[in-house]
Amino acid sequence: MDSGFALRRAAQTDAVFLGDMLVEAANWRAGGMRPRHEVLMSPDHRRYLAGWKRAADEGLVATGADGVPVGAAWYRMLPQDAPGLGFVGVAVPELILGVHPLWRARGVGRALLRGLIELAGTQGHARISLSVERDNFARNLYRAEGFAVVAEGLARDTMVRRTA
Numbered sequence: 737m738d739s740g741f742a743l744r745r746a747a748q749t750d751a752v753f754l755g756d757m758l759v760e761a762a763n764w765r766a767g768g769m770r771p772r773h774e775v776l777m778s779p780d781h782r783r784y785l786a787g788w789k790r791a792a793d794e795g796l797v798a799t800g801a802d803g804v805p806v807g808a809a810w811y812r813m814l815p816q817d818a819p820g821l822g823f824v825g826v827a828v829p830e831l832i833l834g835v836h837p838l839w840r841a842r843g844v845g846r847a848l849l850r851g852l853i854e855l856a857g858t859q860g861h862a863r864i865s866l867s868v869e870r871d872n873f874a875r876n877l878y879r880a881e882g883f884a885v886v887a888e889g890l891a892r893d894t895m896v897r898r899t900a
Contacts, residue, residue, distance in 0.1 A: 741844055743851050746795030746810055751788040753797065757808040757834025758785055764872050783820055784812055784832045792829070794859060796851045798844045807835035809848035811856060811864060822867030822894045824886060829856055831866040833874070845874065849881055857899030865896045 746754065755776055762775045775781050788810075789795075795810025811829035814820045820830045831852060835845045856864045866883065868875045869892045883895035 739843055739847070741798045741800055741806060741839070741842075741847070743796050743798055743847060746789070746797050746808060748789040750795070750797055750805070750808070751785065753805045754788060754795065754808050754810060754832075754834075755785055757836075758832060760834035760836065761832060764869075764874065780821060783814060783818060784810075784830075794829075794852070794855055796848050796855065798835070798839070798848055800839075806839040807833075807844040807848055809833040809845075809852040811852060820867065821892065822865045824863070824865045824894060824896055827861070828863050828865050828896070829861050831864050833866075845877055846881065849877065853881070853897060853899050861899055863896050863898055865894060867892050867894050 755772070758781055759772050759775045762781055763769050776785065792813040793810065795808060797805050798807040800806050809831060811831045812820070813826070813829050814823055816826055822830045833845060833848060835848070853864060866878065868878060878895050881897065883897040885893045886896045887894040
């Protein structure tokens with residue numbers, strides 16, 4: 737069966753599209769749309785994209801049959817003095833995942849997640865982390881793919897998975 741999409745490594749030239757996917761990830765809730773500039777300029781979110789692609793940054797982009805990007809997953813290593821929302825340690829990359837709404841529930845997010853976990857393992861990372869709002873439907877995907885809650889916040893949790 738043809739899935740209708742393919743994965744490729746993210747490049748420096750994908751920065752604008754990663755920004756689009758960061759906005760999608762932040763605006764997952766129906767009716768909760770924040771403008772692109774507001775998401776990308778917020779301190780909570782800009783750290784995941786500013787200066788892309790640094791040496792330790794890695795990612796995957798899902799493209800439709802026409803080659804147009806439809807989703808992305810990437811990770812960053814963040815410092816202890818400027819941690820991300822899912823920070824668990826300086827040696828643990830933090831994952832970000834976004835899929836265009838028309839491509840959700842078609843296996844794109846799962847394929848990106850699995851691919852990025854594998855990529856992180858080949859890059860020598862034993863674990864990978866993320867932050868997810870407690871009522872986000874993606875939480876079920878993360879649990880199904882082996883992520884476990886390691887820290888609970890007021891409305892969001894930090895989850896971690898071993899890469900091997």
